[in-house]
Amino acid sequence: METLTVIREFLHDRLEVDPAAIQPETTLEELKIDSLLLVELIFECEEKFSVIFERDVPTPKNIGELITIVDTFIAEARTAKQG
Incomplete structure (x- = not known):
């Protein structure tokens, strides 16, 4: 599921x-x-992406920044699972 879709559904x-x-x-x-x-x-x-945001999350100004933050954590979690 795409990050923007999850955000849209939630809001x-x-x-x-x-x-x-x-x-x-x-x-x-x-x-x-x-x-x-x-x-x-x-x-x-x-919950949707089965990741845990283990560090402080910067406060985004817009939805695009929020997507970038979430996608970064998803990528880090996937890398950690592979490593």
Whole structure:
């Protein structure tokens, strides 16, 4: 499953945001995502992608930055499993 799809589904379920309106350049502020909701979203990504974010996650400004953060953790987890 693609990271953007997981984010869109989560925000649609929680905030009733139209998934098509969630683009990489959409800011968290535009979506009214506070720190608590961001943590919930990160937990959702951990569950969906079977990874654990073991270090501090920088606060993204937009969905694109969030995707980059999540994809980085996914890649690191896959590399660790192979190594």
